[in-house]
Amino acid sequence: MNNDDKFNDVTGVILAGGRSTRMGRDKAMLRVGEDGGVTLFERLLELMQALFPKIIIAGDRPDLCQIQLPCYPDRYPGSALGGLYTGLFEANSEMIFVSPCDLAFPDPKLARLILAQRRDYDVVVPKTPAGIEPLFALYRKSCLEHMRNMLERSEYRIYDFFPQVRVRYMGVEELPSDWQWSLMNINTPEDYCRMKERNL
Numbered sequence: 001m002n003n004d005d006k007f008n009d010v011t012g013v014i015l016a017g018g019r020s021t022r023m024g025r026d027k028a029m030l031r032v033g034e035d036g037g038v039t040l041f042e043r044l045l046e047l048m049q050a051l052f053p054k055i056i057i058a059g060d061r062p063d064l065c066q067i068q069l070p071c072y073p074d075r076y077p078g079s080a081l082g083g084l085y086t087g088l089f090e091a092n093s094e095m096i097f098v099s100p101c102d103l104a105f106p107d108p109k110l111a112r113l114i115l116a117q118r119r120d121y122d123v124v125v126p127k128t129p130a131g132i133e134p135l136f137a138l139y140r141k142s143c144l145e146h147m148r149n150m151l152e153r154s155e156y157r158i159y160d161f162f163p164q165v166r167v168r169y170m171g172v173e174e175l176p177s178d179w180q181w182s183l184m185n186i187n188t189p190e191d192y193c194r195m196k197e198r199n200l
Helices: 040-052 081-089 108-115 141-152 160-165 189-198
Strands: 010-015 055-058 094-102 124-126 137-140 169-170
Touching: 010 040, 010 081, 040 055, 040 094, 040 108, 055 081, 081 094, 081 124, 081 141, 081 160, 094 108, 108 137, 137 141, 141 160
Parallel strands: 010 055, 010 094, 124 169
Antiparallel strands: 094 137, 124 137
């Protein structure tokens, strides 16, 4: 895929600031696929590289940095909202697409469906029966002030600022049929076993 096929108005942001407490080891480095395969981080990076000309890491992870992949320590450490704010603040583009580095099966089809809705909204986010999925979503810089106000008040629920911006919720009827796998986070050793059993 060449740059003409990519979303040149959006920066890809990999959220990598979590401490992997429940897993007990670095989730970004968990390996997937047959014969050792690739790490979760590498799998997500491949998806991001296919979609965006510019990608950054939100989180203090110099071990993951590459020449064309800078990382930025969280400006407000300790929460997913802080990582999201950092990615949006550091991006040179008006919009970012974010994903955590612990998704088992990040789906480019789902990402493209979200990105297709970006023109008229500040946030585009999947909404499933389990709730809103704010960490595989699109955000515009118009969200920054609302996020910063929350973080300075030590409020960390990402979607609490949604009523103040234009949000496009994408229901399950709009998502790929395997959306449950696409949005599955690897948080515990049990999650990791489920992922390996699927053998993808």
